[in-house]
Amino acid sequence: MQEKRKPYEPSVEEMVSGILEGNRRMLSRAITLVESTKPEHESKAHEVLDRCLAVKKETIRIGITGSPGAGKSTFIEALGKEITGEGLRLAVLAVDPSSSRSGGSILGDKARMERLAANPDAFIRPTASSGHLGGTSPKTHEAILLCEATGFDVVIVETVGVGQSEITADSMVDFILLLMLPGSGDELQGIKRGIMEVADAIAVTKSDGAQEPLAMVSKADFQAALRMLPQKQQFHQPKVFLTSAVTGRGIADVWVEIRETLAAMRSGNILQKRRKEQLKQLLYTSIETILKAKFFNDDTVRGILPGIEQQVLSETISPFSGAKALLEAFCRKQ
Numbered sequence: 001m002q003e004k005r006k007p008y009e010p011s012v013e014e015m016v017s018g019i020l021e022g023n024r025r026m027l028s029r030a031i032t033l034v035e036s037t038k039p040e041h042e043s044k045a046h047e048v049l050d051r052c053l054a055v056k057k058e059t060i061r062i063g064i065t066g067s068p069g070a071g072k073s074t075f076i077e078a079l080g081k082e083i084t085g086e087g088l089r090l091a092v093l094a095v096d097p098s099s100s101r102s103g104g105s106i107l108g109d110k111a112r113m114e115r116l117a118a119n120p121d122a123f124i125r126p127t128a129s130s131g132h133l134g135g136t137s138p139k140t141h142e143a144i145l146l147c148e149a150t151g152f153d154v155v156i157v158e159t160v161g162v163g164q165s166e167i168t169a170d171s172m173v174d175f176i177l178l179l180m181l182p183g184s185g186d187e188l189q190g191i192k193r194g195i196m197e198v199a200d201a202i203a204v205t206k207s208d209g210a211q212e213p214l215a216m217v218s219k220a221d222f223q224a225a226l227r228m229l230p231q232k233q234q235f236h237q238p239k240v241f242l243t244s245a246v247t248g249r250g251i252a253d254v255w256v257e258i259r260e261t262l263a264a265m266r267s268g269n270i271l272q273k274r275r276k277e278q279l280k281q282l283l284y285t286s287i288e289t290i291l292k293a294k295f296f297n298d299d300t301v302r303g304i305l306p307g308i309e310q311q312v313l314s315e316t317i318s319p320f321s322g323a324k325a326l327l328e329a330f331c332r333k334q
Helices: 012-020 024-035 039-053 072-084 108-112 140-149 164-171 184-190 193-198 209-228 251-267 270-297 299-313 319-333
Strands: 060-066 090-096 122-128 154-158 175-180 201-204 239-242
Touching: 012 024, 012 039, 012 140, 024 039, 024 122, 024 140, 039 140, 060 072, 060 164, 060 251, 072 090, 072 154, 072 251, 090 140, 122 140, 140 154, 164 270, 175 193, 175 251, 201 209, 201 251, 209 239, 239 251, 251 270, 270 299, 270 319, 299 319
Parallel strands: 060 154, 060 175, 090 122, 090 154, 175 201, 201 239
Antiparallel strands: none
16 A cells, blocks of 8 residues: 655745745745644744744734624725735735634635735735634734735735624734724614724725715714724824725725825834734733643643532532642642
């Protein structure tokens, strides 16, 4: 019986060289590497990221979120056409809520952004959220850094949807754009306040044809709501735009708003400080992730966890006492 050949795996040097040369295939492989949960891939992924961090490029990071049906993919395709039309290179990280095990509709966004996917100046990477809260993938920030090292000028992160946890996306991008449907102004009470507070602009989508009058009302509702919230940036008051991916209405205006806001942030040294704060947050998030994995994979913890869990469920001990006992057992081994 013929022995099955192992798939070729590029070395760190090959991967980094390819990324710095703008090789999309190597970028895809690097993102897959950092997303891997296999222990043998961890050190290699860290080395690739460390090498790529040395590349300094002036980029724009945009987070796009919105309620289901708001047309995020269609809007991104229209905005992507505007961006690439200026000679800029665009990477889109589309986070899908499907399971990483079953795949689900993981390729849905790429299929919906068919024209943008065929654009030589655009790169679309669908990624499973794997149940991760925050509207993003656990490795989205690392994927952004890899895209920038590959030479992309703009990185768009399309998040799963609207919710309180969506504000996590704000810790890795420069500008948050919230997409809302016409007539959704009456849903303001149901929208989590967090996402409204971190939004740098709101785009009312599908504002064409018979929907236009309703879109105008929604725009006024959102403008009123934004005035009641504390300003995210002292120099910037979030605006509301009427947009249509079909007719192109408002798409260019949104792009101008993003560029002007980023220019103001750079000139005031706000963007540089924000990026450093984001890296600091990524450091602490990474520490939590590594410690959690090490804790639950520890043989001692795995041995006594079922018993302690049973004691907690039977109310013999409190969850706090159970957690303390587990941590003490873990720390004794270190």
